[in-house]
Amino acid sequence: MRNGVIAIRRDGTLALMNDEAYRIFALTRQAGDIGRAFADVLRKRPDVIRVLGGAFELRHLPNRAELRLKDLDRVIGYTLSQVKDGGGQPTGAVMFFKDLTQVEELEERERLRDRLASLGEMAAGIAHELKNPLAGIEVMAGLLKRQVPDSVDAQSLLADIMSEAKLANAIVVEMLEFVRPLRLQVERTVLADVLHQAVTLAETKAPRGKVSVAVEIPAELPVIDGDHHQLCQIFTNLVANAFEALDGKGRITIAATAGVVEQDPAFGREPEEPMPIVVVDVADDGPGVPENLTDRIFNPFFTTKPQGSGLGLAIVRKIVDAHNGWIDLSSSPTAGTCFRVTLPVSSTSEWFK
Numbered sequence: 001m002r003n004g005v006i007a008i009r010r011d012g013t014l015a016l017m018n019d020e021a022y023r024i025f026a027l028t029r030q031a032g033d034i035g036r037a038f039a040d041v042l043r044k045r046p047d048v049i050r051v052l053g054g055a056f057e058l059r060h061l062p063n064r065a066e067l068r069l070k071d072l073d074r075v076i077g078y079t080l081s082q083v084k085d086g087g088g089q090p091t092g093a094v095m096f097f098k099d100l101t102q103v104e105e106l107e108e109r110e111r112l113r114d115r116l117a118s119l120g121e122m123a124a125g126i127a128h129e130l131k132n133p134l135a136g137i138e139v140m141a142g143l144l145k146r147q148v149p150d151s152v153d154a155q156s157l158l159a160d161i162m163s164e165a166k167l168a169n170a171i172v173v174e175m176l177e178f179v180r181p182l183r184l185q186v187e188r189t190v191l192a193d194v195l196h197q198a199v200t201l202a203e204t205k206a207p208r209g210k211v212s213v214a215v216e217i218p219a220e221l222p223v224i225d226g227d228h229h230q231l232c233q234i235f236t237n238l239v240a241n242a243f244e245a246l247d248g249k250g251r252i253t254i255a256a257t258a259g260v261v262e263q264d265p266a267f268g269r270e271p272e273e274p275m276p277i278v279v280v281d282v283a284d285d286g287p288g289v290p291e292n293l294t295d296r297i298f299n300p301f302f303t304t305k306p307q308g309s310g311l312g313l314a315i316v317r318k319i320v321d322a323h324n325g326w327i328d329l330s331s332s333p334t335a336g337t338c339f340r341v342t343l344p345v346s347s348t349s350e351w352f353k
């Protein structure tokens with residue numbers, strides 16, 4: 001049964017709670033649950049107790065409402081109704097509900113894509129308008145520098161102008177890359193080659209110092225459908241960010257594993273075969289990402305670096321989305337930061353049609 005069901009009596013005791021309800025609420029069934037006070041059985045889920053507690057007090061019971069369980073990081077959709085006797089008096093209440101967490105995540109991804117599409121059109125126009133003047137500034141500063149070879153102050157000032165123009169131009173180029181639609185060149189790709197190349201390229205983007213890098217790839221890791229160049233850009237950015245966060249000392253571990261994902265019953269579709277996936281963790285033992293920034297870290301133009309464009313991780317997420325994958329972040333001041341990239345092995349999975 002795909003819906004969770006909880007039934008309570010008028011005296012506040014539990015009459016029914018199915019296996020799906022226990023699973024969704026992450027509770028363990030006890031032999032004596034039926035007949036106990038529902039508030040006792042559900043004591044770890046106070047939000048659910050509050051909803052059920054209103055079943056006999058509210059004039060209009062909620063229909064197709066949503067409840068966010070923050071401690072479980074889960075969203076449920078529910079309907080609450082009363083059970084009445086022959087005289088119309090309520091003798092109990094029933095709550096039907098379904099886990100909508102994955103549905104909510106997919107909807108959020110669609111909303112993000114819509115926002116990025118609008119932002120992209122505007123940014124592309126601005127970037128094109130800025131690129132030519134910046135190139136002109138750099139060229140003219142270079143010509144002027146040649147005309148005043150004996151002035152130390154002028155040479156220094158013009159060198160700064162050229163350096164800042166190059167930096168601004170690099171940001172514009174990155175902006176254009178972000179807003180440009182991705183056209184993947186999908187081929188059978190060996191992730192081991194991608195990851196080793198990404199480490200080498202990351203060293204050209206950020207100083208490695210004495211940071212040690214361990215790449216752990218099992219020999220049986222499956223070959224995946226993907227764009228080698230774009231996948232390399234994902235892991236180059238993640239490793240370069242880790243180099244910067246570690247500031248010359250520490251450890252980075254890149255670990256890849258194979259697995260499968262079962263279809264979530266909340267979608268209500270015909271059952272599909274489990275989807276083979278590859279999971280790549282890029283973890284460092286650095287200071288971690290502040291908790292108040294984790295929800296914004298993939299937003300375009302958000303950065304904590306003085307010279308950053310704020311587009312690196314936004315581009316990473318865009319490429320991961322284009323491969324029908326997803327990326328997650330976990331971080332703490334004591335354990336460091338771990339970016340987890342999950343990619344389907346095959347691009348022809350029925351899940352994405």
